[in-house]
Amino acid sequence: MTMHQLYLLVPLAPLAAAIVVGLWGPKIGRTWSHRLCILGVFVSTIASAVILRDVMAGNSFDGDVYVWQTSGQLKFAIGFLVDPLTALMITVVSFVSLMVHIYTIGYMADDDGYTRFFSYISLFTFSMLVLVMANNFL
Numbered sequence: 239m240t241m242h243q244l245y246l247l248v249p250l251a252p253l254a255a256a257i258v259v260g261l262w263g264p265k266i267g268r269t270w271s272h273r274l275c276i277l278g279v280f281v282s283t284i285a286s287a288v289i290l291r292d293v294m295a296g297n298s299f300d301g302d303v304y305v306w307q308t309s310g311q312l313k314f315a316i317g318f319l320v321d322p323l324t325a326l327m328i329t330v331v332s333f334v335s336l337m338v339h340i341y342t343i344g345y346m347a348d349d350d351g352y353t354r355f356f357s358y359i360s361l362f363t364f365s366m367l368v369l370v371m372a373n374n375f376l
Contacts (some may be wrong), residue, residue, distance in 0.1 A: 249367040251342040256360035264351025269284040271353040275360040283332040319373035335363040
């Protein structure tokens with residue numbers, strides 16, 4: 239796996255878990271809902287740690303992931319900036335989110351919206367990671 243794929247894996251693992259649990263949460267049940275969301279955030283945490291190690295070795299990245307629209311000299315793109323501060327922040331955000339996911343298994347045990355909550359919290363983790371990694375305001 240290349241580092242560029244690892245950069246994408248960090249936010250997309252919680253997003254994939256959020257989509258699966260959001261669409262099929264009641265069918266897969268409460269246990270598998272939190273397991274999938276925790277797995278997504280765990281994968282993100284491990285990938286963040288690998289990225290942090292790579293960045294501390296002197297590597298960085300600043301580039302576009304997706305170009306949405308180009309109009310003359312104006313370009314609307316979604317991109318990532320991975321520098322030492324970003325690498326540290328994605329590691330912290332994903333680790334804290336992992337701990338929150340684990341804690342809320344017991345906290346939300348009797349709630350009717352259990353699967354929906356785990357879908358939302360994984361979606362929130364995705365949003366935070368994209369916000370931290372973004373290289374522009376789009």
